[in-house]
Amino acid sequence: MRIHDQWRNLPASSRARFLDDRVAAAHRWPAHELPGWRQPWQPLRPLILTEDAAAGLGRLATRLIHLAVDACLRRARTAGELYDLLRYPRELPLLDRGRPLDHAELTACARPDILLQDGTPRLLELNISTAIAGTRAVDVLASAYRDLWRGPELGPPPSVIDTRSAHLAATLPPAADGPPRLLIPTWTAGGRLPGLEGEAALRAYLRPSADSAVRAGLRVIQASLSELRTDHTETLHAGPDRVDAMLCPFLSDEVSDDDGGLAAVRRAALAGTLRLFQPDATSLLSAKAVLAWIHEDIGLLDATDRLLVREHLPHTTHLSRHHPADTLAGRLSTAARDRERLVLKPSCGHGGQGVVFGRDLGPSEWLRVLRAELEQDDVVLQELVPADILRMPFLSPGRSVPHDEDVAFVLSPYLIGGRTCGFLVRHDAPAAAPAGLKPINMANSAFCNTVMLRRPSPAAPAER
Template sequence: MEAYARCGPGAALHDLWHRLPGGARADLLRRSAEADWWVLDALPGRWEALRPLVFSEAAYHRFGALAAGVLRCALLACRRRAGTAGELYRALHDHRDLRLLDPSQRLSAAALLRLARPDALLTGGTPWFVELNIGPNIYGVPGLEQRSAAFARGWRDGVLAEPPSTLRARAACLAGAAPAAGGRRSRALVPTWRATSGIAAKLDDTRALRRYLRPAAAAAREAGLDVCVADLSEVRGGADGLWVGDDRIDVVFNQFTSAVLADGGSVGVLRAAVLAGSVRLFVPEASCLLSAKQVLAWMHEDLDLYEPADRELILAHVPWTAWLGPGQSPELRRGVLERAAREQTGLVVKPSCGRGGAGFVDGHRVTAREWLGLLTRRSREHTLVLQRRVVPDRTRMHFRGRDGARKVAHVPSVVSPFLLDGRIAGAYVRHPGPEADPAVAPVNTAAGGVSNTVLLLPDTQR
């Protein structure tokens, strides 16, 4: 069993920007303000950050180990309640139409934890993981790598380093998901698709989506795969296999869940191939089940069942979380509601399955009557989670507006490491914009959050 220590003073994750030489900092800010940017996966907002967060290289890798440990503990909680994806879907009372879900999929770390991007808030430098974000529709990679490379070029003394490449790590995992057979190279499909939400809907143009996916296709080729780039509408086959033209497909790089696909006919073809095992998904749809916030509540329910090191990890890095919803015993429901009433001002509520901050309510911003009313009403049909409110650290960040205006604000950060097969590679950072009230709502790009990334400072330079 692996041991994970609490994130004490020597392992805390702090922004070290203020420790860097003042002249070099000013130079990077000037270069960033003059740069022709404003492209982060073609999802521009009103503001952009002019400098990265700077982390100690050692602390960054410890952060990755903590995140991997939390993901492993999450999977253990799921496996105590289910052995297959179908059983987990029922245990979660999940109402999503996951048409690419293989109900017989075993809950193994090798399959389900290939790709994750958990969200952490930092308090006193200690990471608190508030969401897990495991599964197919995790995007933002190409733009983040372009931005970190630009920041690294702008830091002229060469001390600051880019984090490990998410693109390359993801491509290696993609190649590992479909090992070559019969002496031939495996072939991956990097598809375009039409959808009502997600990156395809935001780009709203097949050519733009193809440009966005180009780095993923190039990285897959470099990892040793034959790559086919085509629209899902071109896919044919079924249980006996999947083809695009004369090319048989071994693995599909899916940055989507079937719940948002508008290509209905293609979903049926893809589903038949997935259920028959004639094609693999990178990543399987079952992965998104582990993103349910109820899993965090299960981890706290199971504290006495974990090994001591895992129990310590959860208590130190996963804020207290409980659930309300269908299938809950009256006794458990009553206990959660009583605690929710007692501790309202220190809690937030979220839907167990939700994205973009939808349904988020902060207990200290509503009346006691509104609070209990929404908890009892919403949880009759859908699972909610209550979570201890985490008040994050703030850091001084420089921003540039689309109109050229520059502002400085002390803002919190959501820091989300990319985990590929349990190893950290890159990170996604989000801040509220300089004009936003960070106490009002969660930091989310859909609500105007500013995307950012990190650079690393070798410990010999600290």
């Protein structure tokens, strides 16, 4: 599979008109209204993929995620066993340790991070959780781009929020008195993005999710975690309303000021009276040690899956101070030998924290950093992927005329209930030197964008 940006394959006149309209709309670009998404540099166009490429990328990522679950099931049968095996460094308040690991549940919602290397997708992280960022932003961006393009060639991917609502409506069991009641919770400290610290702001931010769920046929409750309680049957209530299911737009270990609400949610979930989308067990699948397990098990896979892993999953090795001494020594020796081709990552980290490129350090410093990280937590060493570079027009602060920059990018499709919907794109900071050789995320001044889909050209009429 090879994937390339299709911008240059669109009509030149349409591209020029689109960029003119995009520059004119810069001062009122809707993404700037979203908390945490205002950015000084504005990408002026989306990444363009063909519909076939987007669908193929979704199928590829879905298969790799299923192989990740298989690797976990070879080592653990329950969420608690997997938590212990990973030596997960954070407490997960809503984790049901005795819950069996289930393929359908663990793969229901993901947003893997993918680099393109000479057009070949290389999957770096799984990001399996409903707390992953960008859910609303990609829908807003795709809608805004759709409104600017004046032709039939481009269309947006399916909405992430609407795809999630449709999945919930199709999979949540009905209540005795009608459709299930879905709680979309808020809490005093708000979300993780700047501007969502207050509960009112978070509720407004989540309102499109609530409206979408209502359109899908669910009964929706928006309430504060502090309002939640359980009755004598351990059924969850928000004020007078019984709750059948809860959307989890947060990492449960990051919630504070809940006034006992999370404890009530936990009681109901453990009693089986409440469905969580998704439960805390899904976050465990995002540990990068799981990618290393896929490589460790490659001899157990069939020929098709072996080829898939070797081509699309950068080689990843798990290191832990708890490994046998000879195993750890061998892996450290390999790390020293291959330093310039490796990236060090915390096994259970996120947001680019703790990521170190071997080529940035000398041999002795590399081993010192590696051993220091091992004293804290498990780590992985992942094959360095040279990212493809994209020519992208930007508007930057103080400039009213677009200018092109060569930037690397991460492509992240949303996979919900087996469907590929919106895409989050993060561009390397323009003028980064060299491009693509540091983590591409918001913490490193990356800029967010999305994907539009190029539709097939209408067939030419047949000659008589």
